Amino acid sequence: MNSLALFFLMFCGGFAVALQPSINGRLAQKVGIIESSCISFAVGTVALFFVVLASGRGSFKGIADAAWWELTGGFLGAYFVTMTILAVPRIGTTAVLVATITAQLVTGLLLDHFGLFGFREIPLDLKRALGVGLLIAGASLVFRR
Known part of the structure; x- marks a missing residue:
């Protein structure tokens, strides 16, 4: 897949991330905060199960070789979704998203700079630091307020 297609898919993912907290927040008004988060993950799990079946790629057998921390992504996702459900009605979607995006970029700079999790190192330079500083x-x- 080329870079332009990936950029477009991530741009669409940005729409999804912006919509998800408000949608889950509305559901939380009917079922509760933790319940809404659980339902969100259950629906996502079912959807991904069918994608796995349809794609026929990979294998779940590799989970036996995974380090414990490599399995924490679901926990982190559940934390994030639950916190957005809690925060959106109180501080608004824009504030939640700006806090999220800022934290993601600061963390991304650190992950890139130190080449954490085995990915390539991309040193922190003035241009990248200034960009994130302006975002902050x-x-x-x-x-x-």
């Missing part, structure tokens, strides 16, 4: 400044403007 913008986030503070969005979050101001």
Whole structure:
């Protein structure tokens, strides 16, 4: 898959991430916060199960070779979804997303700089630091009350 296609798919993923907290927040009004998070993950799990069946790629057998920390992604996702469900009604979708995006980029800079999790190192330079710094400044403007 080429870079432009990946960029487009991630752009669409951005729409999904922006919509998900509000959708889950509405569901939480009917069923509760933790229950909404559970339902969100259950629906996602069922959807992914059918994608796995349809694609016929990979194998679940490799899970036996995974380190314990490689299995924590689901926990981190559940934490994130639950926190967005909790926060959106209180501080708004924009504030939740700006906090999320800022934290993602700061973390991404660190992961890239140190080449963590076995990925290639991309050193922190002035341009990247300035870009994230401007984002932090913008986030503070969005979050101001």
